[in-house]
Amino acid sequence: MPVHAIPQDALSPASPVREQRIRVWCTQLEAGGILYFPETPVLVPYADVEFLLGQQKCSSSLHKNIAYKPGRDKLSGIDEKSAGPDKVQRMHEIMRRYSSSVEAFLVEFLSPYQRRWRLDYASFRPVEEKGRDLSMRHRNDLLHTDAFPTRPTRGWRILRFFHNIHPNRTRDWVVGEPFARVVREFAPVKLALPRADGPVARAGKQFAQATGIASLVPQWKRTPYDAFMMRLHNTMKEDTAFQAGCQREEVQFASGSSWMVYTETVPHAVLGGQFALEQTFLVDPAAMVTRDSTPLEILEKMTGHVLA
Ligand code: SIN
Ligand code: FE
Secondary structure, three states: OOEEEOOHHHHOOOOOOHHHHHHHHHHHHHOOOEEEEOOOOOOOOHHHHHHHHHHHHHHHHOOOOEEEEOOOOEEEOOOHHHHOHHHHHHHHHHHHHHHHHHHHHHHHHOHHHOOOEEEEEEEEEOOOOOOOOOOHHHOOOOOEOOOOOOOOOOOOEEEEEEEEOOOOOOEEEEEOOOHHHHHHHHOOOOOOOOOOOOHHHHHHHHHHHHHOHHHHOHHHHOOHHHHHHHHHHHHHHHOHHHHHHOOOEEEEEOOOOEEEEEOOOOOEEEEEOOOEEEEEEEEOHHHOOOHHHOHHHHHHHHHOOOOO
């Protein structure tokens, strides 16, 4: 079972073995485990939860995930015209508060990382996941590893912290095999392995970077690592034989629980559940407790190329 439950009392700062335990938890996380908190350690005020659960009834202004971008303090995914400014402002405050509460918790809990991360987007997921009508590449009920089309990470790791705020339902996931095994199955047969650019592509990229326009076009910001991870995400979802036949385990996250996982390496899918909060971190691979476990290292070893 890749799930490691963290008992509540282990979180107490008074616990004499807390530091040792933290290193073990980091190791488990980096090895593809899910750290599971049966009762979330990041408390969301009751009034905030009530407000978030109430969004179901006015779903016309809210039919997808709501995203909060802490770097720019911006909220998106809510239609201000139908929601009205008060509701938008309330949602903004709740997401801002959630984002900083999760970071404050992880500064302590993931102390070996010494904050070597970038606080990425937070999201609120109000929609029932079972039977969502989404395009193949957007579907989250197909096993996949995460990659962001417009935000290349250049080898930094994607760590996600979730909270199931549904009052009584579980959030139901399936989890696939470890990254090193999955990636061997997909590459090099099903995926073109990253290659060095030819002279024309290289000159184009250098020009784009020198003039600063590279930041405008996602493809130009991508390293070979990002291009590979994006292809892996798409190919996994589109491979019906893999979806039908691969090994998987079901995991249910209880109402009120939290969990965190490196989603760029752990194949996952959500099959059912409603109302979750989530905060993403991009973690410096040099901060890892276990040095040879990053996807960048695994892929570079496999291909013999520098990828980021
Ligand atoms: C995903 O990252 O694929 C979705 C996970 C979730 O919303 O539970
Ligand atoms: Fe995902």
